[in-house]
Amino acid sequence: MNGWMTTLLVIAQWLVALFVLALLIGAVAIVVMYVIDKRQTRHTIRRNFPVIGRFRYLFEHLGEFFRQYFYAMDREEMPFNRAQRSWVYRAAKNADRTLAFGSTRDLTKNGTIIFANSAYPHQEEDKTQPEPVTIGADCAQPYSPTSYFHISGMSYGALSPVAVTALSKGAKLAGCWMNTGEGGLSPYHLKGECDIVFQIGTAKYGVRTASGELHEEKLRDIAGNKHVKMFEIKLSQGAKPGKGGILPGIKVNAEIAEIRGIPEGQDSISPNRHPEIRNNDELLDFIARVRTITGKPTGIKFVMGEPNWIDELVATIKKRGEASAPDFITLDSADGGTGSAPQPLMDYVGLKLSESLPMLVDKLAAAGLKERIRIVASGKMITPADVAWALAIGADFVVSARGFMFSLGCIQAMQCNKNTCPTGITTHDKSLQRGLDPADKSVRVANYHKYLEYGVNIIAHSCGVSDPRQLNRRHARVVTHTGDSISLAERYPPAN
Numbered sequence: 141m142n143g144w145m146t147t148l149l150v151i152a153q154w155l156v157a158l159f160v161l162a163l164l165i166g167a168v169a170i171v172v173m174y175v176i177d178k179r180q181t182r183h184t185i186r187r188n189f190p191v192i193g194r195f196r197y198l199f200e201h202l203g204e205f206f207r208q209y210f211y212a213m214d215r216e217e218m219p220f221n222r223a224q225r226s227w228v229y230r231a232a233k234n235a236d237r238t239l240a241f242g243s244t245r246d247l248t249k250n251g252t253i254i255f256a257n258s259a260y261p262h263q264e265e266d267k268t269q270p271e272p273v274t275i276g277a278d279c280a281q282p283y284s285p286t287s288y289f290h291i292s293g294m295s296y297g298a299l300s301p302v303a304v305t306a307l308s309k310g311a312k313l314a315g316c317w318m319n320t321g322e323g324g325l326s327p328y329h330l331k332g333e334c335d336i337v338f339q340i341g342t343a344k345y346g347v348r349t350a351s352g353e354l355h356e357e358k359l360r361d362i363a364g365n366k367h368v369k370m371f372e373i374k375l376s377q378g379a380k381p382g383k384g385g386i387l388p389g390i391k392v393n394a395e396i397a398e399i400r401g402i403p404e405g406q407d408s409i410s411p412n413r414h415p416e417i418r419n420n421d422e423l424l425d426f427i428a429r430v431r432t433i434t435g436k437p438t439g440i441k442f443v444m445g446e447p448n449w450i451d452e453l454v455a456t457i458k459k460r461g462e463a464s465a466p467d468f469i470t471l472d473s474a475d476g477g478t479g480s481a482p483q484p485l486m487d488y489v490g491l492k493l494s495e496s497l498p499m500l501v502d503k504l505a506a507a508g509l510k511e512r513i514r515i516v517a518s519g520k521m522i523t524p525a526d527v528a529w530a531l532a533i534g535a536d537f538v539v540s541a542r543g544f545m546f547s548l549g550c551i552q553a554m555q556c557n558k559n560t561c562p563t564g565i566t567t568h569d570k571s572l573q574r575g576l577d578p579a580d581k582s583v584r585v586a587n588y589h590k591y592l593e594y595g596v597n598i599i600a601h602s603c604g605v606s607d608p609r610q611l612n613r614r615h616a617r618v619v620t621h622t623g624d625s626i627s628l629a630e631r632y633p634p635a636n
């Protein structure tokens with residue numbers, strides 16, 4: 141036998157030996173798992189079906205991804221279906237956003253929104269830039285953003301530094317504001333030099349004393365930053381109304397501790413309401429305090445629960461004078477998103493925007509406060525049609541978090557509450573962040589914003605108006621249980 145034949149035989153013998161060894165290890169592992177599964181008492185399936193029962197957990201985990209890529213139809217998935225996400229991805233990449241053949245949308249489903257085109261559409265060449273709307277006209281420093289679509293609150297800490305940087309630079313390119321979320325103002329929010337809305341959550345991160353009260357000096361310092369244009373006091377948030385939260389000590393590194401004003405490495409509790417705000421008078425007192433210190437428009441954010449509360453708030457404002465009103469209200473939808481929330485709150489608490497927005501608009505209009513208090517609508521609006529609907533109902537501005545996350549490349553893997561976000565957006569794992577290039581993604585953020593507003597303009601022009609804010613309830617219809625549509629003006633008649 142020659143030399144190479146001998147070598148081949150030795151390799152074959154090794155492979156056979158390795159194979160037998162692998163089989164032996166596999167057999168031993170199965171026996172060990174069998175014994176463990178039989179003896180444990182926590183999992184019925186594994187106890188009844190040792191070893192095989194374990195596949196259930198694997199398939200349950202993988203099912204999320206299989207459904208998304210293989211089985212779910214274009215318009216089936218939650219929270220955002222493939223058709224919605226694809227539109228955002230194409231807009232962000234400045235790719236072709238036209239489709240062939242015809243709509244795949246079910247136009248007979250109860251609740252479907254349809255816009256009513258005019259016999260005489262507004263001509264493209266007559267197009268006008270929407271008039272800026274001023275917020276807090278009586279403040280020392282009012283704010284008049286030119287855009288009506290902006291980036292909703294996302295905290296540094298929940299988002300990675302590269303994601304926040306990309307959003308900040310993208311917002312600057314797009315000419316829109318970026319809300320800090322309740323996690324304080326980080327250097328990454330400021331990197332793009334965009335307009336900033338500073339959110340004050342119940343823990344007052346970034347503007348708190350050691351015991352969690354408002355630190356007036358810190359607030360004054362932040363207001364002194366020329367990029368910070370407004371302050372938003374968060375009362376509640378769509379995905380978890382009435383819930384505070386714990387920021388585990390493991391996430392509180394030196395940088396986050398410094399930005400938020402809390403001790404490094406210790407758990408930090410967000411109360412479920414601002415300790416000093418127990419009623420409407422105290423709410424208006426706190427708004428006045430923030431507005432006086434900052435000189436800038438100050439508003440509130442909440443998800444509507446009991447609608448009568450709005451009537452009571454309006455009555456208190458009327459009693460104290462219109463100057464006491466919040467300069468804006470950000471109305472969040474109960475189906476808003478978050479990095480982490482308990483399912484009972486996510487699924488069952490608060491009103492959806494489709495119900496609460498018309499109510500809020502009508503209650504403020506009836507009280508003569510619609511011009512005084514600007515309305516910012518928030519919650520699952522990521523396409524031009526969503527935004528056009530909100531403007532037609534009466535919102536002055538629309539904000540989105542998840543639309544902008546998709547523009548950064550989010551694939552809806554829904555692991556934002558773990559540290560494993562595969563796209564580097566919500567993870568602090570440096571190896572995963574490496575894939576997100578802020579320079580490239582900031583352009584995508586700006587593209588998404590540009591084509592979203594372009595799409596809203598197309599709808600407005602089709603309905604015969606030049607400015608999207610001229611859209612009103614007569615321009616849109618909603619499909620009812622009969623499969624036919626009625627005008628939004630009929631569905632939500634004005635209160636006065």
Ligand code: SF4
Nearest residue numbers: 550553554555556561
């Ligand atoms: S890719 Fe997944 S984990 Fe990352 S931000 Fe999107 S939904 Fe969250």
